[in-house]
Amino acid sequence: MQKLVLLGDEAIAQAAIDAGISGIYAYPGTPSTEITEYVQHSKEAAAKGIKACWTANEKTAMETALGMSYAGKRTMVCMKHVGLNVAADPFINSAVTGANGGLVVVSADDPSMHSSQNEQDSRFFGKFALLPILEPSNQQEAYDMVRYAFDLSETFRLPVLLRITTRLAHSRSGVETKPQRDQNALTLPSNLRQFVLLPAIARKQYKVLLNQQVALEKESEGAGFNSYTEGSDNSRGIIATGLAYNYLMENYPDRKVPYPVVKIGQYPLPLAMIEKLADTCAEIVVMEEGMPIVEEQLAGLLRRGLKVRGRLDGTLPRDGELNPNLVAVALGLTDTRGEAVPAIVAPRPPSLCVGCPHTDSYIALNEALNEHSKGRVFSDIGCYTLAALPPLEAINSCVDMGASITMAKGAADAGLVPAVAVIGDSTFTHSGMTGLLDAVISKSPITVLILDNSTTGMTGGQPSEAFGRLKDIVTGLGVEPEHIRILKPLRKNHAENVQAIKEELAYQGVSVVIPTRECIQTLNKRMREKFKNKK
Amino acid sequence: MKKDIILAGVGGQGILSIAAIIGTAAVSSGLYVKQAEVHGMSQRGGDVQSNLRLSSDPIASDLIPFGKADMIISVEPMESLRYLPYLSPEGWLITNTTPFVNIPNYPAIEQVMQEVGKVKHHIILDADKMAADSGSSRSANVVILGAASPFLDIPMEVLEKAIRAIFGRKGDEVVNLNLNALRLGRQLAENQM
Numbered sequence: 001m002q003k004l005v006l007l008g009d010e011a012i013a014q015a016a017i018d019a020g021i022s023g024i025y026a027y028p029g030t031p032s033t034e035i036t037e038y039v040q041h042s043k044e045a046a047a048k049g050i051k052a053c054w055t056a057n058e059k060t061a062m063e064t065a066l067g068m069s070y071a072g073k074r075t076m077v078c079m080k081h082v083g084l085n086v087a088a089d090p091f092i093n094s095a096v097t098g099a100n101g102g103l104v105v106v107s108a109d110d111p112s113m114h115s116s117q118n119e120q121d122s123r124f125f126g127k128f129a130l131l132p133i134l135e136p137s138n139q140q141e142a143y144d145m146v147r148y149a150f151d152l153s154e155t156f157r158l159p160v161l162l163r164i165t166t167r168l169a170h171s172r173s174g175v176e177t178k179p180q181r182d183q184n185a186l187t188l189p190s191n192l193r194q195f196v197l198l199p200a201i202a203r204k205q206y207k208v209l210l211n212q213q214v215a216l217e218k219e220s221e222g223a224g225f226n227s228y229t230e231g232s233d234n235s236r237g238i239i240a241t242g243l244a245y246n247y248l249m250e251n252y253p254d255r256k257v258p259y260p261v262v263k264i265g266q267y268p269l270p271l272a273m274i275e276k277l278a279d280t281c282a283e284i285v286v287m288e289e290g291m292p293i294v295e296e297q298l299a300g301l302l303r304r305g306l307k308v309r310g311r312l313d314g315t316l317p318r319d320g321e322l323n324p325n326l327v328a329v330a331l332g333l334t335d336t337r338g339e340a341v342p343a344i345v346a347p348r349p350p351s352l353c354v355g356c357p358h359t360d361s362y363i364a365l366n367e368a369l370n371e372h373s374k375g376r377v378f379s380d381i382g383c384y385t386l387a388a389l390p391p392l393e394a395i396n397s398c399v400d401m402g403a404s405i406t407m408a409k410g411a412a413d414a415g416l417v418p419a420v421a422v423i424g425d426s427t428f429t430h431s432g433m434t435g436l437l438d439a440v441i442s443k444s445p446i447t448v449l450i451l452d453n454s455t456t457g458m459t460g461g462q463p464s465e466a467f468g469r470l471k472d473i474v475t476g477l478g479v480e481p482e483h484i485r486i487l488k489p490l491r492k493n494h495a496e497n498v499q500a501i502k503e504e505l506a507y508q509g510v511s512v513v514i515p516t517r518e519c520i521q522t523l524n525k526r527m528r529e530k531f532k533n534k535k
Numbered sequence: 536m537k538k539d540i541i542l543a544g545v546g547g548q549g550i551l552s553i554a555a556i557i558g559t560a561a562v563s564s565g566l567y568v569k570q571a572e573v574h575g576m577s578q579r580g581g582d583v584q585s586n587l588r589l590s591s592d593p594i595a596s597d598l599i600p601f602g603k604a605d606m607i608i609s610v611e612p613m614e615s616l617r618y619l620p621y622l623s624p625e626g627w628l629i630t631n632t633t634p635f636v637n638i639p640n641y642p643a644i645e646q647v648m649q650e651v652g653k654v655k656h657h658i659i660l661d662a663d664k665m666a667a668d669s670g671s672s673r674s675a676n677v678v679i680l681g682a683a684s685p686f687l688d689i690p691m692e693v694l695e696k697a698i699r700a701i702f703g704r705k706g707d708e709v710v711n712l713n714l715n716a717l718r719l720g721r722q723l724a725e726n727q728m
Contacts, residue, residue: 005562007572030575115575171571171586171597172558249595324600336602338626339619342650344642346613348545350581351637383579390639458576 003176008168011139011175012078012106013038015146019102020181022073023051025061027430028459029080030115031169032108036078037462048183054456056465057401057430058083062090065103069159070195072187074102074150081109081122086401086431088125094159095129096197096205100189102150103159110166111290112321115458117381117400119319121290126161126267130209132216133161133267134225135242139173141265145225147178152219156212165289167243167321217268225265228273233258237281239274240264241294243322244287250324251333269294278306285330286310289322349389357453357517358384360489360497362394364515365420365449367494368501376416380404380432382424383457383519395422402431408446409439418505421448425466426456433473436510440478445508447501450474453519461522474512483507489515536566536688537592539599541618542585543609545635546578550610552701553680554585559697560689561589571597580637582614608683610662610676611635612647619654628654629683629724631675633663658682658724665719674716681720685728691721 006014013035016024026036039045039052055061058079065077079087084107091105107122126133134149136142142164149160193201220226231237238257240248241264249255260280262273277284284306286295295310309315315330316322325335352359362384369376379385379395380403387394397407408421423432428450439446452470456462466473474484485504487497497515504511540557544550554570561568571586586599601620606627609615615630622628630651634644651657662678677698684694695714702710 005558005568034574114573114577167571167597170574171569173569173594173597174562174567243597246596247598250600255595323598324596328600336600337620338602338604338622338624339654341619342616344613344646344650345616346638346640346642348580348582348614348638350546350576350579353547353579386579458579460574 003174005172006139006175007034007170007172008136008139008142008164009034009108009170010038011143012146012162012164013042014175014177015143016076016104017042017045017048017050018178018180019147019150020074020183021050021076022101022183023053023065023068024076024078025053025055025064026078027055027058027061027083028456028462029083029108030459031110031166032078032080032083032106033459033462034169035076035106054462054465058087059090062087062094062105065105066090066094066097069099069101069103070189072101073184076104076106078106079108080116081107081120082116082118082400083107084122084125091125091159092129093197095131095209096202097195098157098205098209099153099159100157100187100194101184102153104146104149104153104162105159106162106164108164108166108169109290112166114166117398119290121293122161122163123267123290123293126163127293129161130213131159131161132156132219133163135163135265135267136168137242137245137263137265139168139171139175141225142168143175143177145265148223148225156216158209158212163242165243165321213268217271220266220268221270221272223266226270226273227263228276229257229261229263231258231260234260234281235283237262237277237284238287239277239284239294239298240287241289243289244327247322247324247327248287251328251331264294269297274298283307283309285315287316287322287327287330350386351389352383352386353520355520356383357489357515357519358387358451359392360491360494360517361449361451361515362387362392364489364494364497365422365501366392366394367498368505369420372418372505376411376418377420377422378404378407378411379421380423380427382427384422384424384451401427402435405432405435405439405446405448408448409435409442409444412444412446413442417445417508419446420505421446423448423450424457425450425452425454425470426464428470429464429466429473433477436474436479436512437477439510443509447504447507447511447513450512450514452514452516454516455519455522457519457521461519461525470514479510479512483509483511485511485513487513487515489517536590538589538606538688539604540587540589541599541604541607541621542587543607543614543618544583544611545614545637546581546583548610548635549676550583550585553608553676554587555701556677556680556694556697557587557589557687557689559700560693563696564689564693566591567594569594569597582617584618606683606686608679610679612644612651613642616647616650622654624655626656627683627686628657629679629686630657630659631662631679632659633661658727660720660723662720665723666716669712669715669719671712671716674713677713677716678720681717682724684717684721685724691717
């Protein structure tokens with residue numbers, strides 16, 4: 001046993017290596033990115049020949065993992081919570097096909113939206129798909145759960161969802177590792193129709209999935225990640241899921257909670273434990289790091305049965321992350337908040353880096369659009385979304401990966417001409433290409449700026465699948481070559497860049513402008529390494 | 536033993552290297568450690584913090600409760616104030632005085648330092664200048680760590696060992712510059728205490 005100090009993400013990655021995966025697939029997304037990066041940088045993983053790939057998007061990652069599972073090998077697929085929306089089709093259907101080799105899907109939720117557009121709770125997706133869910137409360141548990149998840153997946157022949165949240169993903173702690181396990185041999189499913197979801201087969205397999213639920217619930221009672229601790233005061237009982245359990249414990253320095261506590265780390269919910277709590281206690285307080293999914297089920301639509309408190313009745317806030325103080329207040333303990341923040345402290349929002357190529361692109365775009373009314377720039381997910389803030393204030397939308405191009409098309413269809421889409425190179429290959437094809441086929445009067453900084457910038461500079469291919473891709477999708485303009489976004493080229501954008505804004509069809517200059521962060525990193533090697 | 540530390544700064548200022556040194560020293564002393572970091576969007580020039588918790592007993596929460604931090608270590612003066620609700624009444628505020636101005640409405644530095652002065656226990660230092668004067672402008676972080684070191688309950692030798700472990704692969708020169716920076720900060724704090 002080796003004790004390592006690891007981020008939650010790294011603990012999951014090390015556990016996957018130790019559990020004998022043959023491949024890990026992901027599209028970068030905060031707070032999940034470091035899982036795949038860890039495997040990519042691991043010498044152990046390289047020596048074992050583990051495939052560790054960034055993919056075009058989360059859907060292709062999920063499908064690739066499903067293919068590896070089909071071939072009998074263990075595999076992990078990682079994404080941020082909104083990535084699971086993109087992968088939802090294969091994810092939900094993978095519950096019906098089932099797995100062959102162990103398949104663990106990691107979805108990293110971001111309550112409080114530190115780096116996200118919403119705070120959706122992936123446990124809903126797990127429940128929706130009828131798949132078992134694991135929710136660790138600390139880094140050691142994250143490690144242990146991964147090993148267990150692969151066993152569970154291979155026992156039940158089902159994918160398993162590991163749901164984590166930002167604070168676990170990006171917090172370090174000591175982790176004891178387990179002995180390493182060999183990879184599986186290549187073994188096809190014994191039933192070669194298992195993965196053929198023709199209605200007749202799917203109907204049969206769906207019944208099998210439904211019938212497995214009782215056994216899965218029994219597994220939840222006995223696997224050790226859910227527990228019942230007796231208390232001395234039965235005036236209330238507490239259900240704490242995932243990280244919420246830590247915040248509960250933090251409020252009792254000797255770790256002795258006076259009330260009975262059900263700690264939840266595995267779903268489907270352990271009914272017998274919850275029933276015992278309900279029979280013992282006058283009321284139940286539910287603490288969840290995320291949406292009130294357990295609370296809602298327990299309270300019921302009409303709230304006529306059990307007295308349940310939590311996020312729905314205001315005992316805890318309806319949105320955002322929990323913390324020890326919110327839990328203290330919910331339990332009637334004193335809040336320990338110190339001095340207030342002095343009024344002079346100004347907010348310091350994130351901003352584009354000094355020297356960022358996007359800044360030059362936006363300054364040119366803003367000037368080219370000066371002669372038109374405001375409100376016609378649809379943008380996307382990436383560093384360049386920061387242009388919504390002062391001083392650039394250049395964009396009017398940011399919804400989901402790829403929505404810039406399709407929303408611009410819709411707005412142009414409605415009569416907003418010119419309409420502009422601004423999307424990054426990696427976001428374009430993630431989900432922008434199909435929308436551009438739609439626009440080409442409709443000959444929509446839109447101008448698409450693909451900001452090519454040759455990397456996936458916001459998540460720390462992972463390689464972009466678009467690298468060196470953008471011009472070929474947009475040509476292949478049918479954009480007319482004379483309306484594909486490659487620019488170099490530098491201050492000295494400002495006048496000619498403005499002119500080029502103006503010309504394309506005037507064109508009554510699809511134009512693609514590609515300002516191309518490397519991300520200043522990856523450039524600096526590359527230069528540092530070059531300098532180091534020369535030394 | 537329990538030390539709850541808020542590390543504060545602006546994305547890109549490198550507060551995580553301070554966390555790494557303290558964390559390494561704590562682990563080698565057999566303490567439990569939890570360290571919550573900020574990754575993602577805020578790293579692009581926004582305000583960032585790290586919650587570093589050391590204890591001789593197992594630690595429950597990754598986040599430090601309000602009013603319980605034993606110290607705030609900040610590489611930027613205004614950022615040191617942002618986390619006052621976390622500082623315990625007897626806690627120490629250790630901050631650099633060099634402002635990082637990347638917003639148009641950054642307050643007057645005199646006002647900022649006046650607010651810092653209101654905190655009962657504080658150490659202020661111009662770590663950038665001290666580091667530059669000693670010939671290593673990139674070691675300002677470690678100067679600040681040195682100024683915080685009297686309150687860490689970790690012997691200097693253990694911190695020095697952690698610096699050797701972390702900077703060792705960059706060569707003796709870098710190690711020595713950082714060891715020197717650590718001692719400079721320590722000396723300054725001892726004079727102010």
